[in-house]
Amino acid sequence: MERYLRNQSTISIENQKLLKQKTVVVVGCGGLGGHVIEQCARLGIGRIICYDSDVFDTSNLNRQRFSTEDVIGKSKAEIVKEELNRINSEIEVISYSKRLDLDCMDEVKDAHCIVDAVDRISTRLMLQQLAKQLNVPLVSASIAGWYGQCTVVYPHDDTLSKIYPSDVEQGIETELGNPSFTPALLAAIETAEVTKVLLNIPSDLRHQLLVVNLLHHEYTVIRL
């Protein structure tokens, strides 16, 4: 347990053992997902299943945790698995170089939590449906420029349906882009919420949306 010595006091030995028994599905291995996956591995979550159909390209280098110049053109999912094995060989990592959809139910049926780290609104809404069918919580975040938001969706909450239109694929990120710091912060917030979900600690972000404005350091929680 020396590996997790600095987790202690925040995460008890009992809870650390509990995390080892948990499975988290992270959908998207890019800006948010790369940081979430790394933090889940360092935290000691026993099994991480990740999905991404994409390969790394040069425009990812400004923010994506596992993007380096030598992996341009390589599968994000495969690189993530390689890197996680170097970070924590005591956990199991399963990676799929494909999109997660409702036909993948069998691959994720043992999940205790799903993490939304995707960049398409229709995919987010699909993940909400998938999580509902699996009867597990969904931790969701999104980013654009200096701004980000995060919420925790329990089955039947349908929170994402309250904050996303069904006929729009992308938001203001198409104009504002995504710098390095915003995904890192929102990914940390997502991982904290994943930890609460897995350890049965009530989340303040259920039925609520945390909106972060890094330009002026406004952190607003909105009841939904």
Add this chain to the structure above:
Amino acid sequence: MKLRYIGINPELPKEVIVLLNEDTVLKDVLIATPFNSIKKQLSFLSGTTKITLEDLVSDSDDILVLHVLGGG
């Protein structure tokens, strides 16, 4: 007139989400528009500007306006 912009630059003409308190008298006005939902997610206004939003609402401090954030 009190519109509260959360985490956005209101000068950006872009799709926004309008969150409306359930008790506000403006509920019926916004629900009458072709936007879905009940309590909060009342509209996704394409090309909305501050002026357009102000046309929709009257005195209230319960109108929250957010950008649609979709990056991951």
